[in-house]
Amino acid sequence: MAERPGPAPQSGARPGLGVLMVCHGHPEVTTQAVRAVIGQLLPQDRLWVLDNAAGRSGEEVTLDPHPALRVIASATNTGFAGGMNRLVALALEDGKAGAVVLVNNDALVGPGGLAALAAAWQRAGRDVLVAGRMMRWRDRDQVDSLGISLYRSGLASNRLAEDARLLGPTGGFMLLPRAVVDDLRGRHGELFDESFFCYAEDTDLAMRARWLGHDCIYARDAVALHHGSLSSGGPDNEFVLYHGIRNSIWALAKNAPALWLVAHLPWIVLAHGGIWLRNLRKGRWRTLLRLYRDALLGLPGVLRKRVVVRRARRVPARRWWDWVEPRLYERGYLVAAWRELWRGPRR
Numbered sequence: 502m503a504e505r506p507g508p509a510p511q512s513g514a515r516p517g518l519g520v521l522m523v524c525h526g527h528p529e530v531t532t533q534a535v536r537a538v539i540g541q542l543l544p545q546d547r548l549w550v551l552d553n554a555a556g557r558s559g560e561e562v563t564l565d566p567h568p569a570l571r572v573i574a575s576a577t578n579t580g581f582a583g584g585m586n587r588l589v590a591l592a593l594e595d596g597k598a599g600a601v602v603l604v605n606n607d608a609l610v611g612p613g614g615l616a617a618l619a620a621a622w623q624r625a626g627r628d629v630l631v632a633g634r635m636m637r638w639r640d641r642d643q644v645d646s647l648g649i650s651l652y653r654s655g656l657a658s659n660r661l662a663e664d665a666r667l668l669g670p671t672g673g674f675m676l677l678p679r680a681v682v683d684d685l686r687g688r689h690g691e692l693f694d695e696s697f698f699c700y701a702e703d704t705d706l707a708m709r710a711r712w713l714g715h716d717c718i719y720a721r722d723a724v725a726l727h728h729g730s731l732s733s734g735g736p737d738n739e740f741v742l743y744h745g746i747r748n749s750i751w752a753l754a755k756n757a758p759a760l761w762l763v764a765h766l767p768w769i770v771l772a773h774g775g776i777w778l779r780n781l782r783k784g785r786w787r788t789l790l791r792l793y794r795d796a797l798l799g800l801p802g803v804l805r806k807r808v809v810v811r812r813a814r815r816v817p818a819r820r821w822w823d824w825v826e827p828r829l830y831e832r833g834y835l836v837a838a839w840r841e842l843w844r845g846p847r848r
Contacts, residue, residue, distance in 0.1 A: 515619045516599025517545035518676075519592025523584035524606035525553040528562045530728065531606040535564055538604065541615045542569045545597045549588045550606075554578040580698035581672060589692055593679055601682065605673040607728035608635065617723035618676040628678040629716045630707065632660075632670030633723035645727045646671045648719055649704055650826045653765055654772035655753050657704040658831045666826045669707020669717045674725045681715050688713060688813040694751075694806070696799065700741065701748035708756035711824060714815040739788040743795075746776060750796040751803045756810060758818040761825075768829060 520538050524531040531550070538548055552562045552574045564572055571591070575584065585603060592601050602618060604610060614633065621631050632648030646659035651668045660667055670676070685692050689709055693702045707717065753762070753769075762769070780789055 514545075515543075515623060517543070517547070517595065517597035518615060518619060519589075519595065519598040519601045520546065520548045520615065521585060521588040521592060521601055521603050522548070522550045522606045523553055523581055523588065524550065524562055525578060527607065531562050532564060534604065534606050534609055535570070537609045537611075538615070539567055539569065541610065541613070546615075547571060547592065547595060547598070549573070549592055551575060551584045551588050553580070553584050580695070582693035582697050582699065582702040583695045585672070586691075586693050586695060589677075589682060593682065598679065600676050600678045603672050603675050603677070604725065605727060607638075608673055609638070609726040610674070611724040611726065614674075614723045614725055617720050621718055621720035621723065622676055622678060625716075625718055627716075628680040629718050630670050630681060630710055631676035631723075632667060632717060632719045633674035633676075633725055634719075634721055635671065635674050635725050635727040638726045638728045641726060645729060646673065648717065649707055650831070651704070651708075651824060652826050652828055652830045653768050654829050655757070655762075655765060655769040656749055656772055656830060657701065657752070661831055663719070663721070665828075666824060667717055667719055668824050669703065669710065672703035672706075673727060674723070675703070676720075681710060684713055684715070685709060689806075689809055694755075696802065697748045697751065698744060700744040701752050704749070705752040705755060708752060708824075709810055711820070712756070712810060712814045712816060739785055742780060742785060743788055743792045746773075747792045747796045747799075751799060754800060754803050755807045758821050760818070761821055772830065 520542070522531065522534060535548065535550060542548060546569060548567075548570050550562065550564065550570070550572045552572065554575065554577060562572070564570060573591070575587075579587070589601055592598050600619070600622060602615060618631050618633055622629060634647055635645040637643045637645045644661050646661075647663060647667075648660045648670050649657050649668045650660040650665045651657045657668065659671065682692060685706065692706065694705050697705065711717070777789060
């Protein structure tokens, strides 16, 4: 069995941070996000911004020069997973970077947010994933995400309460130590799974990091304001439906123990039945057929990766039960979905 990485630094000046943003359109929002981060950088920090599918008329990101800022462009849209993999590799080529901080380009990091993430990591005394606190941009008293919770329905979603179980951090605002990145790439051959493109790639990463024995902690004082799904057109559309549900199926097939899958199969079937019912009412039957077809077509590749993940485990399969929230799904969702179902689709 492979040894776990060494402890995180506990005292003295903190290691450098590579702060990473992937953007796709909405340059004015990205500019705000960049300005919020630049004011918090220490001399050993760097901010990396990747403009995905740069060159679209009126959508290019133009940022004021800064000694800590690195802007790169991709002629094609590589998605969140591909874009972040590229940025992580570039950021960690700098020997000063002890960790990377992922920030959505539609998230405004509050004062002291970067310092709070780094401090939580250093206080832990070991290499852990750190989840920040994301609040809604327009309603700043309302929680957007406190990390990721995985439910007994097999679906993962934003953790909305501090007493809910924390699977891992959301890719919108998280810290990953260099040692965790190296461990994931070394043991699994990948950081983010680029076949996911976007959505649930952070869930998959958190599951795999857990199997390698890396814990996740929550940094309550690290706050960011989040627009939410700005690059993909909002939280409820067919793009989000397709990638979110397809990738959720893949993440579960890649990581969940077989015994857990069998024991929870009724709840999984019930949840996906609800997805069909809700989205058929919205006229999305073509997207539903396409996403479940593509999920099935992609399973052989996912199952090959499952073998790699299983062989690399450092913790027993029974630990999975500790990471799953006992609820069927997030609080209030079922009532809201039921009411929406009977109201019918909005015109």
